[in-house]
Amino acid sequence: MQSKLLKKEMTIPADFLYSPRAATIVKTKQMTANEKFFEIKFDDGEPLGHEPGQFIQLSIFGIGEAPVGICSSPTKEDRSTFEVCVRKVGTFTNALHKLDVGDKLGIRGPYGRGFPIDELKGNDVLIVAGGLGIVPLRSLINFIIDRRRDFGNVMILLGCKGPKDRLFTDDMKEWERMLNINYACTVDRADPDWKGNVGVITTLMPGVHIDKNRTYAVVVGPPIMYKFVIAELLKKGLSENQIILSLERRMKCGLGKCGHCQINSVYVCKDGPTFTYAELKGLGEAL
Amino acid sequence: MRYVSLQKDKLPQFVNSLQKKYKVVAPVKKENLFVFATIEDPEEVELDYMPTILPPKKYFLPQHEKLGSFVKDNVAMADTNIDVEPTVLFGAHTCDIEGIECLDIVFHDTPADPYFGRRKKSIIIIGYECMKPCDEYSTCVTMDTLNPRAGYDIMITDIGDKYILYINSPEGMGIIGKNPIFGKVENERDVKTKLLKLREDKVKNFKVQIDADYKELNKIFGTSYNSKTWQDVGKRCVSCGNCTAVCPTCYCFDINDEVKLDMSGGKRERVWDSCQLDEFAMVTGGENFRKERSSRQRHRYYRKFDYSVKKYSKFFCVGCGRCTRTCMADISLIETVNELAKEHKNAK
Ligand SMILES: Cc1cc2nc3c(=O)[nH]c(=O)nc-3n(C[C@H](O)[C@H](O)[C@H](O)COP(=O)(O)OP(=O)(O)OC[C@H]3O[C@@H](n4cnc5c(N)ncnc54)[C@H](O)[C@@H]3O)c2cc1C
Ligand code: SF4
Ligand code: SF4
Ligand code: FES
Secondary structure: OOOHHHHHHHOOOOOOOOOOOOEEEEEEEEEOOOOEEEEEEEEEOOOOOOOOOOOOEEEEEOEEEEEOOOOOOOOOOOOEEEEEEOOOOOHHHHHHOOOOOEEEEEEEEEEEEEOOOHOOOOOOEEEEEEHHHHHHHHHHHHHHHHHHHHHHEEEEEEOOOHHHHHHOOHHHHHHHHOOOOOEEEEOOOOOOOOHHHHHHHHHHHOOOOOOOOOEEEEEEHHHHHHHHHHHHHHHEEEEEEEEEEOOOOOOOOOOOOOOOEEEEEEEHHHHHHEEEEEHHOOOOOOO | OOOEEHHHHHHHHHHHHHHHHEEEEEEEEOOOOOEEEEEEOOOHHHOOOOOOOOOHHHOOOOEEEEEEEEOOOOOOOOEEEEEOOOEEEEEEEEEHHHHHHHHHHHHOOOOHHHHHHHHHEEEEEEOOOOOOOOOOOOOEEEEEEEOOOOOOOOEEEOOEEEEEEEEEOOHHHHHHHOOOOOEEEEOOOHHHHHHHHHHHHHHHOOOOOOOOOOOHHHHHHHHOOOOOHHHHHHHOOOOOOOOOOOOOOOEEEEEEEEEEEOEEEEEEEEOOOOOOOOOOOOOOOEEEEOHHHHHHHHHHHHHHOOOHHHHHHHOOOOOOOOHHHHOOOOOOOOHHHHHHHHHHHOOO
């Protein structure tokens, strides 16, 4: 039977949906024992065309696919490449870590809804990153730096397990030096050389002074962090709409079909991964 | 011409004429159950049948669907073609047709899925209307799927001495064409009235299955998220995933790569998955967003009676009863929903 809904189907190239586009790794950097950075370029030279907060599906045939956030800003000088940073945790990510400059891999995407840049514009932005949460947030931070005049005050709070787990340390040095950015970092456990803050990320919150009428908080980190950080932000007077989060769920298709990422009637891959706290608050299983 | 008639003894001849141009899949007997299978001999077709073990979704969303093939050292897919023989799905019940409609909505939602789309286009659906209840597990009366609605090319109705065929699409018309085995219907209005009357009467043979009205169902789920019923159901469920495999509207899938033995290449395919399995929503690091069986069972029910209504304005339970029939823990959809309905009423 011809589908009544056929018209829509015509607008999508039939072979596009699940086919990865060929790309090549142009630079890598081992960031920590378990995290590796990759700069990637499409073989056809096209830019990825993403927004901060979106993600892609990396593909290695014979192994499979994995969703990863994009850590470079679309405003980056060389638009023909983009960057990801991946933690080695299992089958796919181990295979990926074996790849190096010149190796090829497949890319699907970008997928999902990025951070609401237009709403952030003209306002103060408080960025709170825990662990791997810095990956998609680096895209946003660098976007803001490249368009600095479009935003008000910018504060970055970073938390990680230990000094050796810090990602993007070169970027961090720069953020720390910049006069128009407030930057603070804390580690759960220090080592002898560490001179900075020690303690979980919420220990940085009392030192943060925000104008609750013009501040958006963008928070990305492990599930456990959300509970505590959200409570602190609400205490500071931010409304539920001014708190923006990004969720991690198991993802297979990235297209709102396979069901893996579903929370209630929401598909994280398509409706998210970024959400306002207001959108998530009433949803069981979300936070 | 929207209606034609067919003498009952001519049915095999009809099927045979279809076989000349199409692969014909129809309900056939398998031990004491029924399955949809490709038929060789028209006599195999069993129109008087209980819902089949698997619904016809297997023809639209096969358990394994090749998304594309790849060759060694290449990172783009070599081909994404799928072969779909022109097929006739013969004798599908109205509940199963409604199930296909649900899948159709999902897979045509942007971005539309070309694999499903190609299959849907290649399969002609000839329905067969139920005149009597199949067993105590189906809920087609409550779910309003007992009578033909939409989504088929031809509907066959047994009016006693013969069949009436209703033609619902150009493809259906193409099949009936000028085939002399069909009889002309003199007065289409009379036939229409007769069918309406027949449907009014047949409902009396079906008992009301869920203690709630179609319109009330969604409201019940609106207040049932934290019901203790989920704990009861969760305690009994063994997470085998049978209920989702046999459900005509369950479509969750996994994506896997299969490498050829000589390592020269392979294929990427999507494979039916089940939200009832423990690892379905688990991410690395062990975080599992539906760790409890109760939350996974709730998820299954909510996908049928609540989430789908929010997202697609439609119930995704078509009342076929398969999930109850197949469950080895005796979890019954009717009992579960009745329990929720009772709680909902008491809370009011
Ligand atoms: C939107 C999004 C963005 C992400 N961004 C990053 C990132 O920037 N850097 C990074 O290192 N990791 C990121 N992840 C997590 C990353 O996708 C998983 O670590 C990865 O899929 C694990 O695959 P594996 O085969 O190595 O691990 P295994 O544990 O062997 O995985 C087995 C299976 O589980 C699935 N799976 C396991 N964990 C996840 C998960 N968290 N999300 C989705 N599927 C999972 C995989 O699809 C795989 O098929 C992100 C996840 C999501 C959903
Ligand atoms: S068939 Fe029954 S036991 Fe198996 S997952 Fe479904 S509800 Fe649980
Ligand atoms: S939930 Fe059960 S009764 Fe409803 S359509 Fe699915 S298998 Fe049939
Ligand atoms: S990843 Fe498949 S629905 Fe979201």
